[in-house]
Amino acid sequence: MSESQNNVVLSVKDLHVYFYTNQRCNKVLRGVSFDVKRGRTLCIVGESGCGKSVTANSILRLLPELSRIEEGSITYYKEDGTEIRLDQLEKNGKEMRAIRGQDIAIIFQDPMTALNPVFTVGYQIEEMLRQHKPGLSKEQYKKEAIEDLADMGIPAPDIRYGEYPHQFSGGMRQRSMIAMGMSCDPKILLADEPTTALDVTISAQIFDLMNDLKREHDTAIMMITHNMGVVAEMADEVAVMYMGNIVEYGPVEDIFTNPAHPYTKALLRSIPVLGKGKNQQLEPIRGSTPDPFNRPKGCQFCPRCDYACPRCEEEMPGEEWVKEGHYTRCFNYREVMADGK
Numbered sequence: 001m002s003e004s005q006n007n008v009v010l011s012v013k014d015l016h017v018y019f020y021t022n023q024r025c026n027k028v029l030r031g032v033s034f035d036v037k038r039g040r041t042l043c044i045v046g047e048s049g050c051g052k053s054v055t056a057n058s059i060l061r062l063l064p065e066l067s068r069i070e071e072g073s074i075t076y077y078k079e080d081g082t083e084i085r086l087d088q089l090e091k092n093g094k095e096m097r098a099i100r101g102q103d104i105a106i107i108f109q110d111p112m113t114a115l116n117p118v119f120t121v122g123y124q125i126e127e128m129l130r131q132h133k134p135g136l137s138k139e140q141y142k143k144e145a146i147e148d149l150a151d152m153g154i155p156a157p158d159i160r161y162g163e164y165p166h167q168f169s170g171g172m173r174q175r176s177m178i179a180m181g182m183s184c185d186p187k188i189l190l191a192d193e194p195t196t197a198l199d200v201t202i203s204a205q206i207f208d209l210m211n212d213l214k215r216e217h218d219t220a221i222m223m224i225t226h227n228m229g230v231v232a233e234m235a236d237e238v239a240v241m242y243m244g245n246i247v248e249y250g251p252v253e254d255i256f257t258n259p260a261h262p263y264t265k266a267l268l269r270s271i272p273v274l275g276k277g278k279n280q281q282l283e284p285i286r287g288s289t290p291d292p293f294n295r296p297k298g299c300q301f302c303p304r305c306d307y308a309c310p311r312c313e314e315e316m317p318g319e320e321w322v323k324e325g326h327y328t329r330c331f332n333y334r335e336v337m338a339d340g341k
């Protein structure tokens with residue numbers, strides 16, 4: 001096994017997830033592949049509805065009843081070399097429950113899905129700690145839980161410790177959930193838009209804590225975000241998603257300076273870039289995302305693409321390797337890369 005393979009802690013291959021609602025099938029993930037590496041941060045970006053949360057929830061098998069993993073694999077590589085096929089485990093079986101929170105933690109996009117309204121926030125953090133660090137005294141658990149809240153910048157943590165989720169503000173709930181997710185030093189942290197409801201200084205503190213986790217425990221982070229500024233600051237690798245596919249994947253520098261997919265290019269043109277001054281021309285991406293029940297036949301981005309050719313209308317491009325570690329799903333990527341626009 002090569003060194004790079006050794007570093008892979010989670011590998012998702014050709015994942016297909018379909019939702020069945022009102023007798024219709026929504027092919028939400030249509031062959032998603034990526035690796036998450038120890039001690040590195042993978043950021044997943046893409047428009048609303050492209051399948052980012054479904055990707056994260058599939059890993060921990062937290063998909064709703066009306067959905068199914070149809071094809072593909074999700075493999076977790078433990079430090080001792082054991083491989084666990086998460087997609088084959090029983091959804092709520094013992095093994096899956098042991099992995100959730102301990103080995104792989106998730107910070108949900110919506111904090112109310114993670115916090116239980118009938119227990120105090122302090123109690124819920126302690127529950128996580130009890131599982132991960134058994135054998136401490138009651139006082140020690142309490143002390144650690146309060147410290148975790150303080151780390152998240154929650155004022156008067158000793159009082160807040162005894163309160164219920166509904167007594168917290170939205171931002172405070174989000175921070176408590178992050179505290180729960182990070183408290184057990186997971187091997188993989190899946191963070192779904194972790195700081196959208198938080199102000200800039202608090203977000204910066206939380207990103208610092210994530211980076212500490214990464215440095216001290218070699219935790220791999222998979223972070224979903226809309227914010228390209230966050231990507232620039234946090235990511236080692238970036239996956240760009242569009243309509244259920246990763247259309248470009250690569251090291252953050254390459255994605256920003258040498259994008260090889262028209263959607264990535266358009267995404268970068270649609271947001272302000274720090275350091276380019278006040279007069280930058282921002283261009284919204286033309287057209288809108290297609291109806292998932294009425295998709296284009298070939299490349300999903302084709303109707304909005306400036307580089308489209310007749311082949312794009314017929315076929316979804318496969319993964320074209322631009323160089324080692326950087327792929328794109330575009331037939332015309334050479335032209336895209338050569339074009340200075």
Ligand SMILES: Nc1ncnc2c1ncn2[C@@H]1O[C@H](COP(=O)(O)OP(=O)(O)OP(=O)(O)O)[C@@H](O)[C@H]1O
Pocket residue numbers: 019021026028046047048049050051052053054055064109292
């Ligand atoms: N519980 C559900 N029931 C039915 N369809 C769902 C459900 N959850 C997600 N979907 C569908 O799956 C697709 C992808 O949703 P997902 O939540 O992964 O988007 P996302 O990329 O996380 O978007 P956002 O940036 O808005 O959070 C959408 O078409 C959505 O309608």
Ligand SMILES: [Mg+2]
Pocket residue numbers: 052053054109192
């Ligand atoms: Mg989402």
